[in-house]
Amino acid sequence: xxxxxxxxxxxxxxxxxxxxxxxxxxxxxxxxxxxxxxxxxxxxxxxxxxxxxxxxxxxxxxxxxxxxxxxxxxxxxxxxxxxxxxxxxxxxxxxxxxxxxxxxxxx
Amino acid sequence: xxxxxxxxxxxxxxxxxxxxxxxxxxxxxxxxxxxxxxxxxxxxxxxxxxxxxxxxxxxxxxxxxxxxxxxxxxxxxxxxxxxxxxxxxxxxxxxxxxxxxxxxxxxxxxxxxxxxxxxxxxxxxxxxxxxxxxxxxxxxxxxxxxxxxxxxxxxxxxxxxxxxxxxxxxxxxxxxxxx
Numbered sequence: 659x660x661x662x663x664x665x666x667x668x669x670x671x672x673x674x675x676x677x678x679x680x681x682x683x684x685x686x687x688x689x690x691x692x693x694x695x696x697x698x699x700x701x702x703x704x705x706x707x708x709x710x711x712x713x714x715x716x717x718x719x720x721x722x723x724x725x726x727x728x729x730x731x732x733x734x735x736x737x738x739x740x741x742x743x744x745x746x747x748x749x750x751x752x753x754x755x756x757x758x759x760x761x762x763x764x765x
Numbered sequence: 766x767x768x769x770x771x772x773x774x775x776x777x778x779x780x781x782x783x784x785x786x787x788x789x790x791x792x793x794x795x796x797x798x799x800x801x802x803x804x805x806x807x808x809x810x811x812x813x814x815x816x817x818x819x820x821x822x823x824x825x826x827x828x829x830x831x832x833x834x835x836x837x838x839x840x841x842x843x844x845x846x847x848x849x850x851x852x853x854x855x856x857x858x859x860x861x862x863x864x865x866x867x868x869x870x871x872x873x874x875x876x877x878x879x880x881x882x883x884x885x886x887x888x889x890x891x892x893x894x895x896x897x898x899x900x901x902x903x904x905x906x907x908x909x910x911x912x913x914x915x916x917x918x919x920x921x922x923x924x925x926x927x928x929x930x931x932x933x934x935x936x937x938x939x940x941x942x943x944x
Contacts, residue, residue: 685923685931691942699942705820710935712818718900719820721907727921728928735906737821742920744930753923753932760913761906762823 690755702755705736709743713750735761771808772886775801779875779882784868788857795854795871802847802878805885809840812892819895822902828895835888842881849874 691699715722715732723731723742731753734741738761742754778801782794813836816829853871856862862870910916924930 683931684933684937687923687931687933688939688942691938703938703942706935706938708817708820712814716818718896719818719822719903721903723920724911726917728924728930731920731923733907733910735820735822735903735910740910742923743932749934751930751932751934753930754919756919758910760909762902 686754687752694757698757701737702739702757705734705739705741705755706752708736709734709741709752710750713743713745738762771801771804772882772889775805776879776882779878782871782875784871785864788860791867792854792857795850795857798875798878799847799850799854802843802850805843805882806840806847809836809843809885809888812836812888813840815892815896819899822899822906825895825899825902828891829899832888832892832895835884836892839881839884839888842877843885846874846878846881850878 691702694702709720713720713732719736720732720734723733730744732743732745734743738757738759740754740756740758740761741752742756743750743752745751775798778794778798782791782798784791786794813833816832816836819825819829822829849870853862853867853874857867923932
């Protein structure tokens, strides 16, 4: 590889970047919420309040996520939403909110 | 953790109450029953909180709402009962109540309390059943989420290149998201 190319690729400009970096400090959460129709966004916000009221995993509706990509992530299901969050010293940090159509399918 | 012994012991105490007995014994019994009522209020509130924690699991929503409503109603009933039994105890200690009237009042409250404790017992049973169903619902729902090949990427997108989480706290959400 030419020296100049190696220098460019090794520069901070070309440092490997995750989607989290692109979306800033709040990550994808705000986009997740803004992408929802208003009446569904209201339910999503209700879900965040519900999580905040009692965020610890209970093994029922709030569970520790699989350890990949990172430990300490908690998943909660409320209505048709899956909420991903972590608990730190400042409280609950919400990471993603995803609405899904496959949660309440009866078997 | 709900302690169902509260219900059995309270029902026994109410059944054994003899308002025509010695004043200090009656007052002590009334104090004990009032205390059982307060514990029952706590139990009903625990049931209500437990139902709230179940979230909104699809077709179980109506059953959960009914448990929450009934738990709230039963807690109110026990709170009123505790006040009534405390008042009866104070009156007994003051010697201000004719025994016959006391017997009627205590019997009336006792009947209501007995009914409430039966209601609480049934409520605890219903809450346990709906929790079992909700757990099965969430087992299926989480399994579907984790079976989604895109799910790991969805979670991974919440972290920067150094593995730091990117997100927001409820209090920091822009006001335009409130709907």
